[in-house]
Amino acid sequence: MNTDIPYKTYLSEDELPKAWYNVRADMKQKPAPLLNPKTLQPCTAAELEQVFCRECVRQELDNDTPYIPIPQPVLDFYKMYRPSPLVRAYFLEKALGTPAKIYYKFEGNNTSGSHKLNSAIAQTYYAKAQGISDITTETGAGQWGTALSMGSAFFGLKCHVYMVKCSYEQKPFRRDVMRTYGADVTPSPSMTTEIGKRINEEHPGTTGSLGCAISEAVERAVTMPNARYLLGSVLNQVCLHQSVIGLETQAALQKLGVKPDVIIGCAGGGSNLAGLIAPFVGEKLRGENDYRIIAVEPASCPSLTRGKYAYDFCDTGRVCPLQKMYTLGAGFIPSASHAGGLRYHGMSAMLSELYAQGLMEARSVEQTKVFEAAVQFARTEGTLPAPESSHAIRVAIDEALRCKAEGKAETIVFGLSGTGYFDMMSYGRFIDGNMSDTIPTDDELNASFAQLPQVNA
């Protein structure tokens, strides 16, 4: 193999970005504002500050400042696990026999197992700086809850995690990671909140959903003294913090003298993808460069490829603000046979607007094909990928095979947002041939769309 380019490119700690990049500043048409669910008017900072930390709200509403400095304590924490490596997938290229050059930005080398830590440490810092004592959140697969527990332990905050009940039961080890970092973890729906009690009453025996856990965590934050709620994806502030991924990727590629043709990321709520593509989209928006950008989502939860671009509730309990986004309807719950994360009914408002403007493509993939790609990647590149990240691997492989068929030596960059060490139940099902694909029917989606709020009428 000709390996002029190293397997792994690490920036030095001095080269860590000193500021996050805010794509919205370069967008002519900005993402639509959050709406207050009661008044249907744009949310004010004062309203949002009842739920979120003050600085996070400022970042949420700031559509104009292109660069927002990363506070020194956050930078110091970043240095424990960042800059993350940009890896040349030499062995995968060889296995595929493709002329394409494949790179991936690997965010899994930290105990949260994913990119989630990038925003968790920022949000816990802002909470601490504001004098908050308790923070609440929800977690599904567990990466975000773990990341937030790590941030809370580091800054001395008490962390309350509502964990979707089926995950709580299926992933006791994830739960114990959070408890090791000092968090208390409650299966959701619980009897500790009004909304939890109501959901338990209306749906006895329910194993919960992310939307429902969000509702509980928000209720807990607004009813507990000196507490705030922290969210791990979807919001502008989270996409902002995740821009550290893309900024490092951009800097590493520039150092190598490599210009990507295609940039690929998986998208659930969208923060990982938004962070990876941010500076590249910036170049597109400013007319400096062009790239193909592909968002990959599960065929069982296809918000971009089959959703409506409309105002919808961010949570099942319908207590959170409304956001204009590609959505399957706040009541949509992917089939129980759906294995990975990426099960959110909506999509980041910022990504939704970029998609609506034609600045990126979207593709949905079936989970058995995703796990095929995951296993191939693990066996050639060593690292066992998260099922979520493996959506991006699937499309990276498909694009590399297209390059092979077309005889093109394109450069493909994808985001490997995390590792799959806590997802072995899904891998086991796949290896044993017990995994199937479920795709919602048009009728199911139309029934869900019919429940979209009236504000769209």
Place this chain on the structure above:
Amino acid sequence: MNTDIPYKTYLSEDELPKAWYNVRADMKQKPAPLLNPKTLQPCTAAELEQVFCRECVRQELDNDTPYIPIPQPVLDFYKMYRPSPLVRAYFLEKALGTPAKIYYKFEGNNTSGSHKLNSAIAQTYYAKAQGISDITTETGAGQWGTALSMGSAFFGLKCHVYMVKCSYEQKPFRRDVMRTYGADVTPSPSMTTEIGKRINEEHPGTTGSLGCAISEAVERAVTMPNARYLLGSVLNQVCLHQSVIGLETQAALQKLGVKPDVIIGCAGGGSNLAGLIAPFVGEKLRGENDYRIIAVEPASCPSLTRGKYAYDFCDTGRVCPLQKMYTLGAGFIPSASHAGGLRYHGMSAMLSELYAQGLMEARSVEQTKVFEAAVQFARTEGTLPAPESSHAIRVAIDEALRCKAEGKAETIVFGLSGTGYFDMMSYGRFIDGNMSDTIPTDDELNASFAQLPQVNA
């Protein structure tokens, strides 16, 4: 904080060691030879080659060559996850309020979760190069089995893992990682070998032991066509491959202009410790430098601190060669309440001889104190450590506190050999206060010593 020295020091891929370092070449008094269990004469290469790969046997018996080149395909694989970082534990130092400077060499950033991959990829390469088709091994906690599965997947070998039955049942996720890499995993004792059948008959309902799994894997290797057995610790060849850890550590420290005072590693079979300290012991042996070196072992399995330096069987089934080592007796099994790995009854012959010569210290620690250190480390330094590695953390913290009491700014380097992501059951027990310490009594050890083979008489 004054952070002139980076948090993480990465060597470049060009700076990866090109050869492993063989400490034995610099030892005046060499480790005692392996003995054939039937003849009690030193094992010949021909005898060992019936079980092990040819090149591994050559390395096993080579007490003279100081540097053994790392084959290019092994170096290429190393580049996917090496050089590993040498990390300055700024936040742990701050939490301890110590003037000591603490560094750790982190081997957990790969899917095996530990240093085991360093030898697994070397051994699978040599098997492949020799035209072997099938390899067998045993695994306890699962790191070695995972590492070997990864190596086998990479080089296209079929891997058969005998997994200690209690681990097989308690760690289904570890099992599924190995299966994801294409290995077949059998709970031991099984009915696939004569020795397994005998043990099942004599001890109905047994949950197995590492020594028993070794016996099964060896039997399978010698009875299957074109198969060899690969071992993950204890042996000279494994210690040799692990020297890549110490060589990188030495190079990184030299780059930083730092000379350690104390070097600390955990020791089960001993390969991680042997690898970390190899070049530093070399300096001691050649009279170039002096360092305190501390081997840390569990109080529940204290081979160095309370064992006998004597010839003993390497396996419970007493089919493997005898080795002169610090041993608790091949029949010794640590209490069921012992949580981590490091449960081997003996110790690497090379480390044993270094210890006998007074070139290193040994210390045993109780597991509740180990988990206290593990949790403190996780909450300050971010990474959730393996219980095994946390033995080294415990003593690193104790030494840093000694420095604080004495007002000394010593430099402490320890090996963080792996992550604890697959050990959450133990963490859960600790957090819930359900962990206790068990230390074998003198009577128990004496009864075990009475079973040592006659060759010592």
